[in-house]
Amino acid sequence: MNSAEIIKLKKLACKARSGAIIGTYNAKSGHPGGSLSAADIFTYLYFKEMNVDSSDPKNPDRDRFVLSKGHACPSLYAVLAMKGYFPFDELKSLRHVGAMLQGHPDMKGTPGIDMSSGSLGQGVSAACGMAAAGKLDGKSYRVYTVLGDGECEEGQVWESAMFASHYKLDNLCYIIDYNGLQIDGNVEDVAGLNKLKEKFEAFGFGTVEINGHDFNELEAAFNQARSCKDKPFAIIAKTVKGKGVSFMENQAGWHGVAPNDEQYKQAMAELDAQMSELEKEEA
Amino acid sequence: MAEIINKATRESFGMALCELGKTNKNIVALDADLSGSTKTAMFQKAFPDRFFNCGIAEGNMISVAAGLAACGKIPFAASFAMFATGRAYEQIRNSVAYPGLNVKIAGSHAGISVGEDGATHQCCEDIALMKTLPGMTIINPADHWEMLEAVKASVEYNGPVYLRLGRLAVDSFNDPDNYSFTLGKGITLHEGSDITVIATGIVVKDALEAVLELEAQGISARLINIHTIKPIDEDIIVKAAKETGRIVTVEEHSVIGGLGDSVSDVTSRLCPVKVTKIGIQDRFGYSGPAKELLKLFGLSKENIAKVVSDIVKAEK
Numbered sequence: 229m230n231s232a233e234i235i236k237l238k239k240l241a242c243k244a245r246s247g248a249i250i251g252t253y254n255a256k257s258g259h260p261g262g263s264l265s266a267a268d269i270f271t272y273l274y275f276k277e278m279n280v281d282s283s284d285p286k287n288p289d290r291d292r293f294v295l296s297k298g299h300a301c302p303s304l305y306a307v308l309a310m311k312g313y314f315p316f317d318e319l320k321s322l323r324h325v326g327a328m329l330q331g332h333p334d335m336k337g338t339p340g341i342d343m344s345s346g347s348l349g350q351g352v353s354a355a356c357g358m359a360a361a362g363k364l365d366g367k368s369y370r371v372y373t374v375l376g377d378g379e380c381e382e383g384q385v386w387e388s389a390m391f392a393s394h395y396k397l398d399n400l401c402y403i404i405d406y407n408g409l410q411i412d413g414n415v416e417d418v419a420g421l422n423k424l425k426e427k428f429e430a431f432g433f434g435t436v437e438i439n440g441h442d443f444n445e446l447e448a449a450f451n452q453a454r455s456c457k458d459k460p461f462a463i464i465a466k467t468v469k470g471k472g473v474s475f476m477e478n479q480a481g482w483h484g485v486a487p488n489d490e491q492y493k494q495a496m497a498e499l500d501a502q503m504s505e506l507e508k509e510e511a
Numbered sequence: 512m513a514e515i516i517n518k519a520t521r522e523s524f525g526m527a528l529c530e531l532g533k534t535n536k537n538i539v540a541l542d543a544d545l546s547g548s549t550k551t552a553m554f555q556k557a558f559p560d561r562f563f564n565c566g567i568a569e570g571n572m573i574s575v576a577a578g579l580a581a582c583g584k585i586p587f588a589a590s591f592a593m594f595a596t597g598r599a600y601e602q603i604r605n606s607v608a609y610p611g612l613n614v615k616i617a618g619s620h621a622g623i624s625v626g627e628d629g630a631t632h633q634c635c636e637d638i639a640l641m642k643t644l645p646g647m648t649i650i651n652p653a654d655h656w657e658m659l660e661a662v663k664a665s666v667e668y669n670g671p672v673y674l675r676l677g678r679l680a681v682d683s684f685n686d687p688d689n690y691s692f693t694l695g696k697g698i699t700l701h702e703g704s705d706i707t708v709i710a711t712g713i714v715v716k717d718a719l720e721a722v723l724e725l726e727a728q729g730i731s732a733r734l735i736n737i738h739t740i741k742p743i744d745e746d747i748i749v750k751a752a753k754e755t756g757r758i759v760t761v762e763e764h765s766v767i768g769g770l771g772d773s774v775s776d777v778t779s780r781l782c783p784v785k786v787t788k789i790g791i792q793d794r795f796g797y798s799g800p801a802k803e804l805l806k807l808f809g810l811s812k813e814n815i816a817k818v819v820s821d822i823v824k825a826e827k
Binding site for chain 2: 288292294334335336342343344345346347349350351352353354355356357358359360361362364365383384387388390391394395
């Protein structure tokens with residue numbers, strides 16, 4: 229990627245982060261921490277990697293995305309909005325009664341959402357089913373699923389990993405948003421994952437570990453995933469929980485708490501400043 | 512009289528799935544290491560590419576089925592009723608029922624007629640669990656012919672379905688030439704005016720023998736077969752309540768959350784009558800031959816006849 233392309237992606241990711249802050253602030257609830265850590269991954273997927281078209285959201289040949297860590301949906305919604313699935317303003321009514329954007333992804337009500345998710349461990353399995361269906365139909369679409377590192381404590385993640393590898397689902401890519409924190413604290417303190425990369429390798433996956441905020445590394449990782457044959461691929465993306473908002477970074481406390489008025493103003497000011505910097509760089 | 516076929520409904524399920532799979536290429540089957548028992552092995556043999564053994568991992572199986580359904584497949588995910596609906600309850604709720612995906616869950620070895628395996632495998636709560644899920648259709652076929660039609664109806668219907676299968680070989684009583692299955696509609700198997708027996712699943716035949724015996728004793732008992740427990744046929748129940756008053760329900764399931772509760776719900780809202788529930792009375796089963804257990808738990812024609820006759824005599 230050239231630097232202009234990278235700046236473009238960075239700007240989109242910055243706006244996705246603003247969307248997550250706007251959404252959780254207006255909802256007075258939600259999960260900013262994980263939304264911010266995964267924002268670059270969502271941005272790369274929708275603006276660079278995936279073959280999707282917001283004017284034809286149900287196209288049977290499209291690539292699929294399942295947000296297995298469904299609680300990180302605020303920034304995903306922002307990315308979908310920027311991609312044209314619905315107006316960005318919808319984020320202001322996130323989690324409100326009667327609103328389209330639910331607290332966790334709802335495939336029936338939200339265009340662009342391929343699978344309802346939120347109960348951890350289940351989205352990855354659904355992604356396996358989608359990949360299996362693609363193989364069965366001889367279609368060339370790919371399936372992507374983002375899961376949390378804490379989520380890897382769910383046994384179902386490993387059930388799905390066995391399935392994906394047994395059925396040689398090389399059209400399937402797991403992206404682990406490895407931000408190191410979960411509700412109760414450090415993942416390593418709560419129920420340590422130990423050697424996650426080796427675990428996925430032992431389960432028959434191709435793997436790579438990257439900085440999940442670096443678009444060049446994301447590009448290389450997704451290229452590697454696509455060229456990996458006869459087995460599924462896992463990208464372990466090391467990220468910073470709360471990335472982009474100084475006082476939220478690396479704080480487990482920001483897993484599921486919305487910013488108050490003061491914090492909202494500060495967060496938006498920081499993100500606006502980052503956007504101005506990127507615009508300067510662009511010019 | 513039609514030929515009597517002695518077959519477990521799981522076997523009929525396997526046959527139907529294979530037959531329908533020939534013309535409908537979207538049908539796929541999943542199992543969790545019990546394909547020989549649930550009879551999805553028959554489908555695997557016929558269509559190996561469309562069969563997914565998920566290993567002993569029911570939760571993953573259900574969510575995988577959801578993913579397949581989201582891509583246009585018609586997945587039948589089978590396991591024992593205990594594990595399909597119990598172990599994987601939350602996957603069914605969140606991956607299947609909430610998005611309303613077209614997944615068919617086949618729970619085999621339901622009820623106490625699993626027999627010798629004992630309480631851990633005797634699921635008498637599956638209907639109750641599935642009934643709580645918005646949008647879930649529940650079908651509990653009574654014999655071979657009904658199962659064939661139920662599988663067909665499940666394929667034709669777009670949405671989540673729980674299909675209950677039995678382990679025990681049972682005699683058929685329906686006549687395929689005069690049988691028609693409509694999802695959500697009960698079937699009056701025998702007319703009667705003193706009392707109504709409403710039964711579901713493999714014990715319908717025992718209930719039929721009981722009402723025939725009662726007729727010989729001068730008691731006119733109506734018999735209704737409810738194959739679709741949800742959505743339930745309110746009309747046929749209300750009509751029976753109005754015309755015969757008393758109702759006795761018969762099911763190989765807990766009396767909590769099963770057919771008896773569904774019938775009571777209808778009558779209490781629309782036509783209150785006394786409802787007596789024959790079924791598993793809030794307890795676990797135990798090991799033993801299936802037929803002996805059914806008798807011990809009151810699911811025999813003798814006990815059904817006795818309960819009905821006692822009610823009619825006491826209130827005459």
